[in-house]
Amino acid sequence: MRIFRSFFRRKRIAAQMQEEMEFHVQARMDDLVASGMDPREAARTARLEFGSVPAYREESRAAIGYRLWDELRSDLRFAARGLRQSPGFAAAAIAILTLAIGANGAFFTLYSNYVLRPLPVRGVDRHYAIEGYGQNARANARFTLSEIDAFEQGATAELEGVYSAGTIQVLVVAPTQRQSLVTTVSGSYFRLLGGNPALGRTLTGADQREPVAVLSDSGHRRYFPSINPVGQRIQVRGTLFTVVGVMPPGFTGIEPVVPDFWVSNGMRNALRGDALDGEPRYALFAMLRPGIAPARAEAAISAIATRFARPDAERIARLYLKPQRTYLLDEAELTAVAYIVFAAFWMVLLIACANLANLYLSRAASRTHEIAMRLSLGASRVRIIRQLLTESVFTASLGAAFGCMLATLAVNYAYRYAVSTSGVGGLVMLPLVFDWRILLYSAALGGAAGILFGLLPAVEITSPSLTQSTKREQSAFAGRLRPRRLRDLLIAGQVAASLVLLIVGGLLIRNLQRLNGVDPGYDLQRVFDLRADQPGAALLANIEHLPGVTSVSSVARVPLYGGLPTQPALVDNRSILLAANVVDQAYFATLALPVEGRNFTIAETRNAAKVAVISRKTAALLWPAGGSPIGRTLSLGEPAVAYQVIGVVPDVISGWFWQGKDRSAVYLPGAAGYNESVRSAIVRIDSANPNEVTAAIRRLCTDATGCEPAPLHEISALQRFPFRVAAAVAGVLGGLALLLTAVGLYAVANFSVLQRRREIGVHLALGATPLQVTRRILGEAWRCVGIGFALGLPFCLLLSQLASRLVVEIRTFDPGAYLAVPILLAVTATIACAGPARRAARLDPMHSLREE
């Protein structure tokens, strides 16, 4: 708007200037006529006396500061003409910038969508996540249903309400069998977020124990594509949920994944039976009343929370409200990671800039004559620098525009690909929105890049030392241009940056490989998650009799679905948190774990005997003094129940791969059909053709409520997904950096050979062999690469030290990466410079000396 206004003001002022000067001439003419001059003579005299109207108008415009504008216009014309004159050069520059800015724009699109764009809910600026801390600053931010009620009733003046929401993956049995995402919510969820149904109604507090569901728009299209779904049923495990409403496409909740449907929190156990005994707890979000300061609301809910009746270990000391206006909370850890990733992407842009600065320097060297001429004709240095900068910023703007387009294409493609290979079935991600933030960001990057790569060549080429003589000779030995050293330095910088990117990428890939190679303690290919709906003992027995099935075990929590739930334990009067699972007697055989001591008996699993099998690490944790733990007792749970340790098993990974083997694992006896929490099963298939076996299992399940056996390998792929994405991104960036550096090296070598034709010719004429010339050109390239290594390596080490603080399980020094990357770069440099070097060696000395 302001630009428009100032544009129109400019027009008006120009008109006024014209009018004022015309008035002057007219008045002068009148006076001359009045003094007796002939009118035609008077008009001529008046104009003559005034002087050139356009010239004075120009001067007047300069006086009020419009000169910059005017000059900018002419500079832009100059820049466009320059680009048209050398289309090849322009295309190369724009292509390089398109790649670099496109990559940056693609990442920023993701960042903007998750971290910057406000959530699509009502009253988003009053939307907060509740965070709590107990003793020792331990995060403690989950609340029971009665505690949630206490918040709602105790802080009505401050809060419009609180709600909880959590998304889980479940196996839907009917109308079609498929994996689905379901969000369980409290009754206040839809009301607080301003969700109005497109059909039927939403969930309310009265639905807490009712098997009713509200479909999302995508869920509607998925399960009931052609009918009104209200009144239809969706079966999950043994429960039939009645659809009571459908939400419009615009309501997708507060997560970037769109659930197929929403059900009440109270029905969570019907969806997934992995909860151990004990009251479920929920993460909470609060909607403040308009105009309430967060600090006041914090004080109010903290006062309520400190009164909760909780065991000492879980007592809440203080609650905090964290604004949640975007999909991802703006947390310190996220910010740190985002900065590192941003830095990596910027580095690619920096490499591109160094590259372009090089290209411009090379080109500028051939323009020194023109520029020296203009300087001697009275153009100011600043003015010429500005003109050159306008040209580079103009080029960069074109690059930014194309980069923007590339970003939208690339990011959507990459995003869809990543989601489809994530291993999560039935995932509906929100489409990425391309908005003004991304445009602004790309434009800013373009502007910065233009100045960055334009300034150095512009300053360099207009420097007095170069332009003292307009007749500067491009002779062989006088041609020791300062830009050459500058170009070498730029190339070294590029090599250094590529080195950093490639090594980081290499480290990530090596770590991914390492993660792939981590032994969970059991065979990921042979152990299958049955993924059945609360399998009964009879079904499990039938499956066990199938040929190829070695063992079947019912279990509360199948491994690799995140950390095992923890329970407070009391051992020798020491309080400690232990991870626990409930399994039957076949569990250890299914995972092929030897049991020291003895295993559970069938009777023990059926009557939930007070015995426990623990992992070795748990034994060391509980009884650090050593000695066999068998026969000792530990108290677990709230209220505490004493269990006698009867066996010890090796450590395995039950939770997250990157956290390594379970720090603690207590296995308690339980069996399907006898224990509420034992609702899942794992199967060991030892067969040459596991697909046949799983097909047979599926057939058996159809009598019950269906199942989808999947090897734990598939589940673990899901865990590795973020690492795969990181490695892929680092790989792409590293590749881009390598490509740009190769192009840069080629350009510099090529240019240097071109410029030093005579010097090389003299060398050859004086008896240098072609091999010596080749070696000399390559040697120069290698020197740049060497300087780049010296600059880059210390930075790499520093960076990986930082990274290791963020992700514990990452190995930051890998001889493979540190060795392979420099070799790769050196080879790339050699290949890039081989062409120019060969051309130099083949120069005909007589020919090149006679030139000019």
Place this chain on the structure above:
Amino acid sequence: MPASILPGTLDLLILKAVSLGPQHGYGILLRIQQTSGGHLLIEQGALYPALYRLEVQGLIDADWGVSENNRRAKFYKLTAAGTKRLKKELAHWNQFAEGMTLALGATTV
């Protein structure tokens, strides 16, 4: 034969002329010629860049009005800052002129 003015003195002349009362560009020119007794020669067009510069500096203010012969014209008047500046410049000029006269009129050391 009128003399060309010294470089840098046009601004002072304009300020002085405007201080005698609001006037348009051509009027300012006439006023300077009149008050200088026709001794000073001003390039007419050069008046305008100077006027715009002074306006941007806030020393004079401009308003569109109607001239004596009923045409639309831009009238300039002195601002408070202009008055102050004029005073300062005048003092400076007087000192300069006095010094010049003395130095050039000297016959013995």
